[in-house]
Amino acid sequence: MRACFTSMLLVAVAGVAHAQASESASHLDTVLQQGELAVCTTGDYKPYTFHTADGQYEGIDIEMAQSLAQSLGVKLQWVPTTWKTLMTDFTAGKCDIAMGGISVTLERQKKAFFSNTLDVDGKIPLVRCEDESKYQTIEQINQADVRLIEPQGGTNEAFARAHLPAAKLDFHDNKTIFQQLLDKKADVMITDASEALYQQKRLPGLCAVNPSRAMQYGEKAYLLPRDDVSWKAYVDQWLHLSKATGAYQKVVGEWLAVPGE
Known part of the structure; x- marks a missing residue:
């Protein structure tokens, strides 16, 4: 009986050790x-x-x-x-x-x-170059007649909801969202300065507004x-x-x- 108990105890200990080893595996x-x-x-x-x-x-x-x-x-x-x-x-x-x-x-x-x-990054507006002077500040963008466009679910949407509640917010696929700005179907996209500068180079007609003075500090x-x-x-x-x-x-x-x- 004692031998059987000892055997069961050893099995139990081995099982616990195996579980602990599995849990500790990085x-x-x-x-x-x-x-x-x-x-x-x-x-x-x-x-x-x-x-x-x-x-x-x-x-x-x-x-x-x-x-x-x-x-x-x-x-x-x-x-x-x-x-x-x-x-x-x-x-x-x-x-x-x-x-x-x-x-x-x-x-x-x-x-x-x-x-x-x-890298250090931050939120800035991306707009048509012809409208760059119109959207320099949060106050200028946070207006009922400003059409704001963002991809859904990320930090761009979070910034828009927190700081630009008066603007008309719409969502679009992030792959084609920039064409919406060029086609005048939207006025402003708030995004990270790195993306805004990249799209400014890629798509003539779009301008990153004050890329060295972010509206919100950010890191990646x-x-x-x-x-x-x-x-x-x-x-x-x-x-x-x-x-x-x-x-x-x-x-x-x-x-x-x-x-x-």
């Missing part, structure tokens, strides 16, 4: 063991992430995701998401990291970690699972070395210098 270990890095990205935010007509992804953070996967010696899996569903998809465990011009916010920080900061980073310090430490170190060697700056420079269609 996200880094899981990625390495599975040989795959799952990346959530919206594919609609040039110059960071864009899903092309032939089904490929391109952009600053797409190239950085490829670099991260290479550093790990694993293959990449793209996980399509939207700005509206980003946090839901991420916290559901659909991906190991989210990349693609993601702004740091305290609301997102409540549910996830962020990597070290990539990569989204990581909460409470996994070792995975964050690896991503942060990879990012640090990418910047220290100039690899990150080279990728950014290539995209911002010669915008692609």
Whole structure:
């Protein structure tokens, strides 16, 4: 009887040890063991992430995701998401990291970690150049006759709702939203200075308003699972070395210098 009890006890202890080992396995270990890095990205935010007509992804953070996967010696899996569903998809465990011009916010920080900061950015207006003088301030934009257009679910919409409640807010696909401005179907888009400057180069007729004087301070980073310090430490170190060697700056420079269609 005693021998049977001892045997059962050993099995139970082994089970607990196995469970604890599983719980303590880091996200880094899981990625390495599975040989795959799952990346959530919206594919609609040039110059960071864009899903092309032939089904490929391109952009600053797409190239950085490829670099991260290479550093790990694993293959990449793209996980399509939207700005509206980003946090839901991420916290559901659909991906190991989210990349693609993601702004740091305290609301997102409540549910996830962020990597070290990539760049400082901020919200500014993007308008037709002929109307640039009309939309210099929040007061000028926050008017009932101003047609504001944004992609749904991200920090652009959040800014519009918080600071521009009087303007008429409409939503549009972020891939073609800029043409809406050129076609005079909307007046103003509030977006990050980096995107506004990129679209200004890409689409003659659009102007980034006061890109060095943002209406709201912002930072960009990569989204990581909460409470996994070792995975964050690896991503942060990879990012640090990418910047220290100039690899990150080279990728950014290539995209911002010669915008692609």
